[in-house]
Amino acid sequence: MVRIFGPLVGLFFAAALLWSFGVGVVQQIREPDPSTAVKDFHRDPKEDVAFSFDGPFGKFDNRQLQRGFQVYKEVCSNCHSLKQIAFRNLADLGYNEAEVKAVAKQWGTKAKTFDAKTGEAGERANLPSDHIPAVYYAGTGNPPDLSLITKARHGGAHYVYSLLTGYTTQPAKLLKRYPDSATPDGLYYNPYFSNLNIAMPAPLTTDGQVTYSDGTKATVDQMARDVAAFLTWTAEPKLEKRKQTGWAVLGFLAAATALAYLSKRTIWANLH
Numbered sequence: 001m002v003r004i005f006g007p008l009v010g011l012f013f014a015a016a017l018l019w020s021f022g023v024g025v026v027q028q029i030r031e032p033d034p035s036t037a038v039k040d041f042h043r044d045p046k047e048d049v050a051f052s053f054d055g056p057f058g059k060f061d062n063r064q065l066q067r068g069f070q071v072y073k074e075v076c077s078n079c080h081s082l083k084q085i086a087f088r089n090l091a092d093l094g095y096n097e098a099e100v101k102a103v104a105k106q107w108g109t110k111a112k113t114f115d116a117k118t119g120e121a122g123e124r125a126n127l128p129s130d131h132i133p134a135v136y137y138a139g140t141g142n143p144p145d146l147s148l149i150t151k152a153r154h155g156g157a158h159y160v161y162s163l164l165t166g167y168t169t170q171p172a173k174l175l176k177r178y179p180d181s182a183t184p185d186g187l188y189y190n191p192y193f194s195n196l197n198i199a200m201p202a203p204l205t206t207d208g209q210v211t212y213s214d215g216t217k218a219t220v221d222q223m224a225r226d227v228a229a230f231l232t233w234t235a236e237p238k239l240e241k242r243k244q245t246g247w248a249v250l251g252f253l254a255a256a257t258a259l260a261y262l263s264k265r266t267i268w269a270n271l272h
């Protein structure tokens with residue numbers, strides 16, 4: 001019985017598969033997916049920029065991370081929170097204790113306090129143990145918290161860099177082909193954004209918008225790279241450790257494989 005039913009069931013599934021494939025193909029020929037502005041004009045993140053942490057031996061460049069933090073602090077923190085990061089974490093970027101304390105103390109938004117006895121809300125200067133205070137944004141759109149953004153978007157740092165440097169005017173070709181797709185008021189055309197029109201005005205627009213203390217020239221391109229690198233660190237501060245551990249594990253496995261091979265040779269040495 002099984003010998004008859006087995007192949008029959010198999011044939012049934014094979015036929016079902018072929019059938020649904022055929023139906024799909026016929027549908028696609030009769031009514032192909034409509035082309036859309038996003039399909040034609042959306043661009044993948046630029047891959048031609050190199051970051052120091054790319055690749056299996058990648059490492060963070062602390063000076064770049066510090067510059068990126070400065071860009072976040074002076075530009076992005078007007079709209080975006082970074083709630084997963086406490087001031088004391090900045091020690092990872094090479095700041096000493098006094099510098100971390102000073103950054104916390106001088107941060108524009110103060111820490112909120114609450115007196116449980118009187119019920120009064122108040123404010124105090126931030127301490128190194130405080131997280132970077134949340135930002136409340138009153139403009140159009142919802143600026144997402146940036147702590148994990150490089151993990152949340154395909155392309156990570158490359159995406160953030162591309163988005164920041166990707167603002168441009170809407171191509172005439174797009175408007176000609178899709179007259180209904182003009183960028184609405186209050187939004188900005190950016191081919192790297194998922195739906196082409198983003199609520200964030202270009203945040204980095206002029207060279208020298210921040211003044212780097214290490215003498216690096218703050219071009220728009222440089223600032224975009226630096227802040228993208230910084231946001232990679234916020235999302236994965238242990239990236240270097242992960243890569244190093246990976247190599248150690250591979251080394252261990254290679255050695256264990258060699259040992260296993262040698263012991264196999266010893267054990268079977270007398271048998272031919």
Ligand code: HEC
Nearest residue numbers: 075076078079140141142143144149160198199200203227
């Ligand atoms: C004037 C406010 C403002 C400033 C300054 C600003 N942003 Fe934004 N940002 C926004 C808003 C609003 C959105 C949401 C856009 C949307 O969903 O259309 C956003 C979205 C984003 C996104 C997410 C895009 C996505 O794929 O969803 C990233 C990444 C980002 N901003 C990075 C930055 C960086 C880095 C800086 C600093 C260099 C910065 N922003 C400065 C307002 C701002």
